[in-house]
Amino acid sequence: ARVAVLLSGTGSLCAALLAATERPGYPAEVVVVGSDRVADGLEHARRRGIPTFTCALADHADRSAWDRALADALARYEPDLVVSAGFMKLVGPAVLAAFGGRLVNTHPALLPAFPGAHAVRDALAAGVTVTGATVHLIDAGLDTGPVIAQREVPVRPGDDEATLHERIKDVERELLVETVAQLVTPDSTRKTSR
Numbered sequence: 001a002r003v004a005v006l007l008s009g010t011g012s013l014c015a016a017l018l019a020a021t022e023r024p025g026y027p028a029e030v031v032v033v034g035s036d037r038v039a040d041g042l043e044h045a046r047r048r049g050i051p052t053f054t055c056a057l058a059d060h061a062d063r064s065a066w067d068r069a070l071a072d073a074l075a076r077y078e079p080d081l082v083v084s085a086g087f088m089k090l091v092g093p094a095v096l097a098a099f100g101g102r103l104v105n106t107h108p109a110l111l112p113a114f115p116g117a118h119a120v121r122d123a124l125a126a127g128v129t130v131t132g133a134t135v136h137l138i139d140a141g142l143d144t145g146p147v148i149a150q151r152e153v154p155v156r157p158g159d160d161e162a163t164l165h166e167r168i169k170d171v172e173r174e175l176l177v178e179t180v181a182q183l184v185t186p187d188s189t190r191k192t193s194r
């Protein structure tokens with residue numbers, strides 16, 4: 001299956017997915033990696049000769065023009081699945097119309113808890129002892145789409161945002177790799193992630 005990845009930052013989740021796709025038998029290939037800004041994460045694709053694009057809001061007249069440009073950029077690669085892995089923008093109606101239902105996001109919390117761009121900091125501030133990672137379908141809201149898979153991550157005494165986020169990202173990487181494989185495998189006996 002053809003997978004497109006969207007990112008905004010370091011792309012460690014994207015890197016994990018790229019590594020997984022190089023394993024024999026993994027049922028997906030990454031056909032393009034896109035970003036909304038200059039992002040180090042694009043390097044993981046470039047190094048492998050995988051096409052990349054940058055679709056920056058500032059390069060377009062307004063948000064709906066940006067949304068249409070992003071939908072067009074993705075459509076060029078005919079992805080079966082679009083994965084947002086650290087993509088820090090809300091996609092709009094054009095992207096949702098083109099890829100809704102096969103557009104997923106990974107979030108570093110157990111949604112619906114702690115949506116938004118500061119999930120790890122918010123979980124620490126709330127004093128929870130267990131948080132986690134979520135892969136969900138993207139809808140028009142902010143981290144509000146139907147949950148596909150979740151996995152718990154313990155908060156340890158002395159954690160700060162960086163140590164907790166890294167522990168969560170370890171789980172996000174494995175959950176994302178597993179969930180992408182399941183989503184692209186038409187297997188009715190698909191087991192759901194705990």
Ligand code: GRF
Pocket residue numbers: 007008009010011012013014041085086087106107108169172
């Ligand atoms: C991940 O925790 C993702 O859920 C969040 O931002 C982080 C991206 O990490 N939206 P990276 O850029 O893949 O290292």
